[in-house]
Amino acid sequence: MFLALRELKHAKLRYFMIGMILVLISWLVFLLSGLGNGLSSLSAATFKNMDADFVVFEDGSRHSMLRSVISEVLVADLKNLEHVEDAAPMGTRTAVVMKENAASDDEKIDVSFLGINPGTFLEPKVIEGQGLSKGKDHEVIANVTLKDQGVQLGDTLEIEGTTETIKVVGFVENESFNHLPAIFMTLDLWRDIQFAAPGSDMGIKNPVNAIMLQGENIVPEDVDKSVEGIETATKKEAINGLPGYKEENGTIMMMLAFLMAISAVVITVFFYVITLQKSNQFGVMKAIGASNSFLGRAVVSQVFILAVISIGVGIALTYGTAAVLPEGMPFSLDPKLIVVYAIVLLVVSVLSSLFSVRKITKIDPLIAIGRVE
Amino acid sequence: MQGIQFENVSKIYKQGNSTFTALNNVSITVEPGEFVAIIGPSGSGKSTFLSIAGALLQPSKGNVTINGINLSELKPKELSKLRLEQIGFILQTSNLIPYLTVLDQLLVVKKMQGSITKEDKLFAKELLEEVGLGEKLNKFPDQLSGGERQRTAIARAFMNDPNIILADEPTASLDSQRAFEIVELISKGVKSRNKAAIMVTHDERLLKYCDKVYQMLDGNLTLMEEPLAVR
Numbered sequence: 131m132f133l134a135l136r137e138l139k140h141a142k143l144r145y146f147m148i149g150m151i152l153v154l155i156s157w158l159v160f161l162l163s164g165l166g167n168g169l170s171s172l173s174a175a176t177f178k179n180m181d182a183d184f185v186v187f188e189d190g191s192r193h194s195m196l197r198s199v200i201s202e203v204l205v206a207d208l209k210n211l212e213h214v215e216d217a218a219p220m221g222t223r224t225a226v227v228m229k230e231n232a233a234s235d236d237e238k239i240d241v242s243f244l245g246i247n248p249g250t251f252l253e254p255k256v257i258e259g260q261g262l263s264k265g266k267d268h269e270v271i272a273n274v275t276l277k278d279q280g281v282q283l284g285d286t287l288e289i290e291g292t293t294e295t296i297k298v299v300g301f302v303e304n305e306s307f308n309h310l311p312a313i314f315m316t317l318d319l320w321r322d323i324q325f326a327a328p329g330s331d332m333g334i335k336n337p338v339n340a341i342m343l344q345g346e347n348i349v350p351e352d353v354d355k356s357v358e359g360i361e362t363a364t365k366k367e368a369i370n371g372l373p374g375y376k377e378e379n380g381t382i383m384m385m386l387a388f389l390m391a392i393s394a395v396v397i398t399v400f401f402y403v404i405t406l407q408k409s410n411q412f413g414v415m416k417a418i419g420a421s422n423s424f425l426g427r428a429v430v431s432q433v434f435i436l437a438v439i440s441i442g443v444g445i446a447l448t449y450g451t452a453a454v455l456p457e458g459m460p461f462s463l464d465p466k467l468i469v470v471y472a473i474v475l476l477v478v479s480v481l482s483s484l485f486s487v488r489k490i491t492k493i494d495p496l497i498a499i500g501r502v503e
Numbered sequence: 504m505q506g507i508q509f510e511n512v513s514k515i516y517k518q519g520n521s522t523f524t525a526l527n528n529v530s531i532t533v534e535p536g537e538f539v540a541i542i543g544p545s546g547s548g549k550s551t552f553l554s555i556a557g558a559l560l561q562p563s564k565g566n567v568t569i570n571g572i573n574l575s576e577l578k579p580k581e582l583s584k585l586r587l588e589q590i591g592f593i594l595q596t597s598n599l600i601p602y603l604t605v606l607d608q609l610l611v612v613k614k615m616q617g618s619i620t621k622e623d624k625l626f627a628k629e630l631l632e633e634v635g636l637g638e639k640l641n642k643f644p645d646q647l648s649g650g651e652r653q654r655t656a657i658a659r660a661f662m663n664d665p666n667i668i669l670a671d672e673p674t675a676s677l678d679s680q681r682a683f684e685i686v687e688l689i690s691k692g693v694k695s696r697n698k699a700a701i702m703v704t705h706d707e708r709l710l711k712y713c714d715k716v717y718q719m720l721d722g723n724l725t726l727m728e729e730p731l732a733v734r
Contacts, residue, residue: 132607132610132611133600133603133614136607140643410598411598411601414594414598415615416583417557417586417592417594418586418587418592418659419583419587419588419590419612419615419663420583420615421580421583421584421587424615495559495583496560498559498594498598499553499554499559499671
């Protein structure tokens with residue numbers, strides 16, 4: 131620390147520049163992590179919020195709601211299985227809704243319909259208004275972001291392509307599915323819309339897309355064996371089965387990995403070059419009697435100090451950016467993730483400096499003798 | 504035994520098939536309080552001699568003893584520790600660390616040994632006073648003149664309270680007036696603190712400050728009897 135701090139103070143411009151690079155990289159890392167987080171919750175928030183552990187799909191659907199149709203009748207069978215604490219069916223579809231008597235087509239709203247049974251564990255808590263109730267099939271609860279489109283409590287919405295109308299009786303928070311705001315409705319209404327065409331239910335009685343299971347100790351293979359024609363996936367697998375989810379996350383993760391690699395290379399090269407430049411200085415200090423660990427510690431602590439400050443500034447900038455980003459941006463910062471990435475960046479930086487430490491151990495103190503500057 | 508002893512020390516470099524003898528059977532003893540000069544043309548083996556004396560290079564043959572410790576028995580780590588505790592280097596150009604103040608140049612030596620105490624700080628200031636830098640404690644090397652830098656280097660060499668002082672052409676980059684001052688300072692320090700000191704130089708005007716003068720020629724070291732010192 132003795133050498134590290136003094137040199138940082140003395141060569142401010144030099145270290146300020148490398149610090150800036152680190153700040154920019156960490157800023158970008160945190161922004162990307164926020165974006166990734168925002169996108170993934172936009173894509174799967176409803177799924178993630180659900181208090182379920184496993185999802186039962188139709189056999190061969192490869193964990194996709196879109197490809198899966200099974201009968202609600204199975205719920206009773208599944209509930210009787212070992213380790214299954216509760217089971218609830220659900221159905222999904224995307225739809226376009228419009229406020230009743232809307233003046234122009236510009237006011238159409240894309241949404242995700244989620245059909246559930248009122249009172250099951252799948253029904254989210256409303257933050258305003260009231261929940262779903264059995265028998266009142268045309269009452270729905272919607273994600274609160276619909277308010278931005280002018281939908282108010284008690285409004286009636288038309289559904290494109292059908293003659294059905296729905297009435298918004300409650301609002302929920304942070305519920306979106308397939309990148310669209312979610313509207314929760316009863317399974318009966320959902321079925322009327324989804325399987326409006328005769329025969330489109332393929333003869334399945336009370337069709338649903340999937341049945342969510344509660345019970346941490348469920349063995350998916352056992353469930354598959356006990357009921358014919360189904361496949362069971364963990365919630366995580368089911369989320370990965372959402373269209374575009376894996377790809378979106380993969381892209382962001384790849385960018386993050388590249389950023390980490392870039393920061394590692396930048397730091398390695400910068401400090402390596404500086405170490406080469408200072409070979410003579412290190413040689414002189416070694417001649418005086420400095421040990422390798424003394425000089426190595428100086429470099430590592432220098433990188434550590436620089437990285438901590440830069441990452442700190444990066445975090446501050448990220449929160450600053452988040453504050454001015456427009457509302458609709460899929461951006462949400464997860465403090466846990468920020469901490470994780472900050473630690474990863476720090477570790478990468480410090481590891482990169484070890485290259486220079488290796489170089490230092492190889493410098494021969496003999497270069498100090500018989501040399502003119 | 505205090506001071507530094509060379510016993511029949513040789514250094515032979517292999518260059519392909521031929522060998523090159525940089526030091527040939529050199530023996531010398533320098534006792535505490537003694538200031539010895541070694542002169543000789545370039546390529547005569549002075550630097551090799553100094554590198555071996557400074558525990559930076561192992562001899563091919565013979566023994567070097569510093570303060571009773573035989574260097575050939577030490578591992579690299581122990582050599583580094585020995586340099587830190589027993590040897591004070593004054594190098595050709597001062598070789599100060601550019602980002603440390605004059606005071607820190609001295610304190611870093613203590614830092615290498617562990618931690619800096621209050622006494623260390625007082626001692627460093629005292630040394631710097633002695634070389635006339637009491638007013639410049641917080642200056643950086645690039646704010647000092649060549650002579651002042653070399654004075655700092657002298658003070659640094661005494662900082663670890665070593666047994667021997669090794670000076671490698673300490674006046675190489677100075678005009679004669681400054682060169683005399685520098686060597687006088689080294690001489691004063693060596694006497695008052697009772698160190699064994701060896702100075703390698705090619706500047707014969709400086710020899711009057713030294714107790715003994717040896718000449719190095721093609722790897723052979725010979726004592727010069729009442730030589731140029733009178734001049």
